[in-house]
Amino acid sequence: MALKIVQTYTQLAAAAGTATTTSGIALKTGYIRVSTASTAAYLEIGNDPVATVNSFHMPTQSTEILKERIARQKIAGITTGTTTVISFFENAGNPFLVNDYVAIEGATTAGINTTHTKVLSSNASQIVINFNSTSLTNVSVGSTAIVARSVKISAVGTVATAPISIAEVQISSQA
Numbered sequence: 001m002a003l004k005i006v007q008t009y010t011q012l013a014a015a016a017g018t019a020t021t022t023s024g025i026a027l028k029t030g031y032i033r034v035s036t037a038s039t040a041a042y043l044e045i046g047n048d049p050v051a052t053v054n055s056f057h058m059p060t061q062s063t064e065i066l067k068e069r070i071a072r073q074k075i076a077g078i079t080t081g082t083t084t085v086i087s088f089f090e091n092a093g094n095p096f097l098v099n100d101y102v103a104i105e106g107a108t109t110a111g112i113n114t115t116h117t118k119v120l121s122s123n124a125s126q127i128v129i130n131f132n133s134t135s136l137t138n139v140s141v142g143s144t145a146i147v148a149r150s151v152k153i154s155a156v157g158t159v160a161t162a163p164i165s166i167a168e169v170q171i172s173s174q175a
Contacts, residue, residue: 003033003065004170012164014041014155019051022166024116024150026103030070033167034153035063041155041162047101047118049154058155058164065169071095071149075104075141078112080133086147087126096127096149106144111136116150 006028014020016039025032034043035058042055045066058064073095079085086104088094096102100119107113111133118130127147133139155164 002172004172006168006170008168009166012153012155012166014051014157014162014164016157016160016162019154019156021049021154022152024101024103024152025166025168026105026115026148026150027068027070027168028072028148029168029170030068031169031171032066032068032153033063033169034058034066035165036060037163037165039160039162040158041164042158043164044154045151047099047151049152051154051156053156055154055156065171068151069149071097071100071102073147075107075145075147078104078107078133078139078141078145080112080136080139082132082134083120084112084129084131084133085126086129090125094122094124094127096122096147098122101150102127102129102147103150104145104147106142106146107140108142108145109136109139112139116152
């Protein structure tokens with residue numbers, strides 16, 4: 001098995017007894033590689049996770065690849081307001097579920113790109129997200145704007161601060 005690093009994140013310093021959480025991670029492959037150094041840790045991954053001693057245990061100096069459901073779609077249009085409506089191209093499909101969190105990336109209007117915003121409603125051709133975009137004008141999605149499912153990782157060290165390295169990877173088998 002070979003791994004290709006798709007994107008890396010700032011190392012998470014998980015304090016002992018207190019959960020520390022990343023900012024939103026816009027998923028590209030859904031395979032998240034996490035590793036610990038000199039201290040074991042407990043991990044949770046989700047929309048707004050809070051790690052506890054009952055969470056997934058990562059032993060000292062270990063590495064795991066965790067799989068998350070990915071959802072990505074090209075944006076056809078954005079309607080601003082107290083909530084923001086993201087429309088998809090005809091017959092493109094909608095992979096997002098209500099209560100997913102998403103990030104808008106690649107839109108050209110300053111302020112419209114988001115990092116971790118809740119999906120309030122969803123139908124075949126659009127989603128409504130909990131993002132107040134009322135003050136934004138002339139929103140343009142261009143040809144590169146996408147919306148991607150976003151998750152956070154929460155960790156707590158077992159006996160001391162645990163440095164957690166995080167990268168999203170692509171997995172391929174060697175021939």
